[in-house]
Amino acid sequence: MNYTLNQLRIYQKVVQTNSITKAAEELHLTQPAVSIQLKNFQEQFEVPLIEIINRRIFVTDFGKEIASAAEKILSEVHAINYMMQAHKGLLTGKLKFSIVSTAKYVAPFFIVDFIKQHQSVELLLDVKNKAQVMNSLERNAVDFSLVSVLPTNLNIEKMGLMQNKLFVVGNTDEPFTKKKYDKRIFENMPLIYREQGSGTRHVMENFILENNLPVTKKMELTTNEAVKQAVIAGLGYSIMPLIGIKNELLNRQLQIIPVEGFPIISTWYLIWLKDKKLTPLASAYLKYIEKEKDNIIKNKFNWFEEY
The missing domain is CATH 3.40.190.10 (Periplasmic binding protein-like II)
Known part of the structure; x- marks a missing residue:
């Protein structure tokens, strides 16, 4: 066998991502370059490492063993490099x-x-x-x-x-002049949610549940930036981390709506x-x-x- 460290890295990344395209992106290589190196690596084994069925990658049991070995080899290479630098x-x-x-x-x-x-x-x-x-x-x-x-x-x-602080936010089309609003404001405030699995979504839903808030779910978006732009456009309101809306508050694209119980503070x-x-x-x-x-x-x- 005459495989290279580069082939090991490429193979390991393909296994991690289950995608030649994603592996190429993460390694900053072209897709053909990854495919060629993957093919050259596979040719050194008589047993298949991966199978491509309906354009999807499936790693064989043998392929998983090779991926595990590759991870250990690359880890040792990093350790050697570290020892050399540490010595200096x-x-x-x-x-x-x-x-x-x-x-x-x-x-x-x-x-x-x-x-x-x-x-x-x-x-x-x-x-x-x-x-x-x-x-x-x-x-x-x-x-x-x-x-x-x-x-x-x-x-x-x-x-x-x-600290992490979450506030109720909206765009600046409608004035909110009260010093503090009752939680019943949510009855007429359609909320934009993050996707399932989001930490912001988790905190938001827990607060709503614990306080029995009468909310209307308007839509669900997959990134904080997408939620922010939807709120700016006037598609609804949201509960958002302060850390991500500094510029929009300064530019008066967004406003914090003072609602009792807010901000929600975590760490x-x-x-x-x-x-x-x-x-x-x-x-x-x-x-x-x-x-x-x-x-x-x-x-x-x-x-x-x-x-």
């Missing part, structure tokens, strides 16, 4: 995060200076909904996750980063699997966050306390 006194490796979609307004500020300090560190920041983030964490595919709703079915360690948590053996890089990042998180909040999120 450099912190290096890949720091992997999976974060919920609204955390994209938070996470970069808690990462950027650490990455600038350690130029040899590679960052993987995967943005998904809450259910997908929990899946990545459970599979031990990432070092850390950033969420505002803690999982109940996983043994985790956690570190609180900062952004950095979480990782309990008993996980953290890499030296991941451990260094935790120490950095413990030391710097208050300064980051003060310098980057001082506007947050105004609401």
Whole structure:
């Protein structure tokens, strides 16, 4: 056999994504290049690794064993690279995060200076909904996750980063002049929801249920940005995290509607699997966050306390 590390990486990514197209996108390669390398890799085995049926990829049992072996080999290669860099006194490796979609307004500020300090560190920041983030964490595919709703079915360690505030928001077509509105306002306020599996959706539905609110569901959209644009257009109202609507509030595209019981306040948590053996890089990042998180909040999120 004469397979290459590049072929192992490509094969592992195809197995992970169940798609040649998605694998090519994530590896920043063309689809033909991935297909050629996958074919060359397969030709070194007498037993099929994958089967393509009705344009869908199915990994064979043997293929799963090879994928597992490939993951171990690539992990050892990363370890060798790390040891070489560590010997030179450099912190290096890949720091992997999976974060919920609204955390994209938070996470970069808690990462950027650490990455600038350690130029040899590679960052993987995967943005998904809450259910997908929990899946990545459970599979031990990432070092850390950033969420505002803690999982109940996983043994985790956690570190609180900062507050998360959710408000009732609408566009600015209609004035809301009262200092505070009764919750009965929801009787005439069609709400736009995030999709099932979203952390924002989870918090929103729990609040509605606990308070027995008379809400009308207007529509369901799959991203925070889509919800935001629908509200701006006047298609309805929503309950949204403050962290994601700063510019729209300043530009007067959106307004916060003062309703009793709001804001809903939770916490952004950095979480990782309990008993996980953290890499030296991941451990260094935790120490950095413990030391710097208050300064980051003060310098980057001082506007947050105004609401």
